[in-house]
Amino acid sequence: MKSPHFSLLPFLLVVLFSLSGTTLAHSHEDFLHCLSLRSAKSDSISRVIYTQNNSSYSSILDASIQNYRFATPATPKPSVIVTPRQTSHIQATIYCSKKYGLQIRIRSGGHDVEGLSYVSEVPFVILDLLNFRAVEVDTKNKVAWVESGATIGELYYRIAEKSKTLAFPAGVCHTVGVGGHFSGGGYGMLMRKYGLAADHVIDAHLIDVNGRIIDRKSMGEDLFWAIRGGGGNTFGIVLAWKVKLVSIPAVVTVFTVNRDLEQNATKIVHRWQYIAHKLPDDIFTDVTITKVNSSQEGKKTIQAAFKALFLGGVDKLIPLIQDRFPELGLVKENCIEMSWVESILYFGGVSTKSSDVLLDRDALPKQFFKLKSDYLKEPIPESGFEGIWRTFSEKEAEFSFMMMVAFGGKMDAIPETELPYPHRAGNLYQASYLVGWSKEENAESQKYISWIRRLYSYMATYVSKSPREAYYNYRDLDIGTNNNGYTSYAQASIWGRKDFKNNFNRLVHVKTVVDPENFFKNEQSIPPISPPLKKKRH
Structure with a gap:
């Protein structure tokens, strides 16, 4: 005779899955309600929220995806896409995601080659910075402020618009978003003369896990060090970067x-x-x-x-x-x-000689x-x-x-x-x-x-060893991944030392200080040294 426990198992599984779905649905609705309450102007945030029931949802999701490997029907989709137009929208998204247990994936240009800025195996929302794309160039002081949602092509265009003898040492693929490029290092054709893009970041505005807007002075040198190559979306959301420009000949x-x-x-x-x-x-x-x-x-x-x-x-x-x-x-x-700006088009494989193409985010094939x-x-x-x-x-x-x-x-x-x-x-x-x-x-x-x-x-025979080094901006999940939940230091070290070598230890220390509960995370983000201790219930 079969145990009654086994006959109940299918029923219990159905109930559990039903409850799970109900919980997710409630979490989704609660998240949306939370956004409207937290925004200074609830009607303004409603215009930058896209759910799967919205007719524009798919076009907004697909617009920035550069690797179509992660644009299939089977690819996990976000519950909500938020395309903020003001900092309060970002602060509200952080607060409500924390409150209702949703992961945030932060997207600027969509060139994350493993899709980590817009794909997750757990319930998540996308915070797409496409509306944060202002560029202000000051040729007199040879600096520029550029928002994370701008592309490096837009930055190049605005520099060339004002000067033929100033440039910025970043990459050649002009549709890459500034946010991801700078926060991973960013190399390009001026690297041997001037170093990386991140070497020329002199200030930044960042929203931390508590929703505070901080700059270089208020965030401190450790965090400022970490976001310039250690992955900005690991430590918070970088809104804008102040960069120093470099001199180049007119020809x-x-x-x-x-x-x-x-x-x-x-x-x-x-x-x-x-x-x-x-x-x-x-x-x-x-x-x-x-x-x-x-x-x-x-x-x-x-x-x-x-x-x-x-x-x-x-x-x-x-x-x-x-x-x-x-x-x-x-x-x-x-x-x-x-000219230097024409060389960007030349190396980027763009056939036209018009620099206007640098403003076109869809100019390159996906x-x-x-x-x-x-x-x-x-x-x-x-x-x-x-x-x-x-x-x-x-x-x-x-x-x-x-x-x-x-x-x-x-x-x-x-x-x-x-x-x-x-x-x-x-x-x-x-x-x-x-x-x-x-x-x-x-x-x-x-x-x-x-x-x-x-x-x-x-x-393997011919390349660097112990560790076999890799470039963080060229994401490769083959070299190691984090768990969706708790990730140990040892597990993250497998991929982390390849990307960062001994700098990985300092990055973990910074993460532990600024985001100890590991809210900002993905499959290859820096983890804190250990999970926070939970208070015992009496």
Whole structure:
């Protein structure tokens, strides 16, 4: 005879799941009611709230998603999207999310490559800063205030609008949001001359877990240190950043030289590793490896595209490269003189020469993709590149690349403890790997992800070790994740030391002080050292 407990089990499960759904529904409604009560003007906040019943919900959710891998019907969706227009909306969202147990995911540009700014496995809301996008440039003092929801393209545009000899050292993908880019470090074409974007942040306005608006002075140097490379949404919500601008010549020079395997690409790439990081600081250079059509009909080959930006004219660049890197075979016809802002379009792969495109958040194609990163302290031997070429020859690598970005210059001069971003002196270059696929192939995405994991595994021999370093802005959940609930220091250290090396310990200390209950969290956010002690009930 069966135990009566077993016959009751299905009924109890139904009741439990029903109660769970009811609780979530009540929590959702209570959250919305709380927002209206907490806002100074309840009618104003109602215009920036989107629930799943709202006709604009899907378009608002999808608008900022850059990796369509996280825009499928199966992707977890937020209960609510809040697109604040004033700080009180943000403060209300923090308060009500805490009160009703909803996670906040903070989105500025949507380039979080693992979707952590807009996806969660637990009940959550998105706080989308797209309306916080003001940019104020002060050319006299060479500074700018830029809100977190602005793109780096919008920042570049406003600088170029006022000056041809001022710039800012950030990335080349102009649709990236300032909030995520700065808070993860932010490297770009001026890195060897001036360092990272985060190196040039001199103040910030942040809303902390208690809803206070604080600046550099009131937040203190530890927290100000942490948000410039340690992930701003780990410690609070950065509303705006004050940055110092840098000087550049009115005319810069760029070039692209393509070499495939039939043109001695292996030896040239191998040689590049010994030269690029030692070039003068005025030169930024990278190499992009792709699979292309061969000169032999119906066959494929590997191509290395050598690109560079020189802060000066072509007449100075040509003899410099011919002397230091004659293997490349650079000639004047490969080079183009242009303004700095035009070089952003050139490196960003934008066909138009009009800088107006920097204001277009939808100018670049959105894809299904997976991204990984490495740092190299020693050159890869030629035999090592042969193995890379074999991996790129596989059929899954049709839409893939490996990019090698030279370090050295200013990056060698800044201590790795200066900011949370630790990947400074000693690195020859950063390597990143990307594989993409079409919408029709998304059901088979695992085979492409398996391909990039094979490439990453192959590279282990040649890259940094103990830890194998990674770039925080190129999120990769393969290197380790937090739990949705309590995450131990040891567990978070698995991925944290790869992104931050020994700076991880200081970041944990700051987190423990400013957000001890770990309200601001995601799968790769800094945890406090331990969960807060709960009072015993008598």
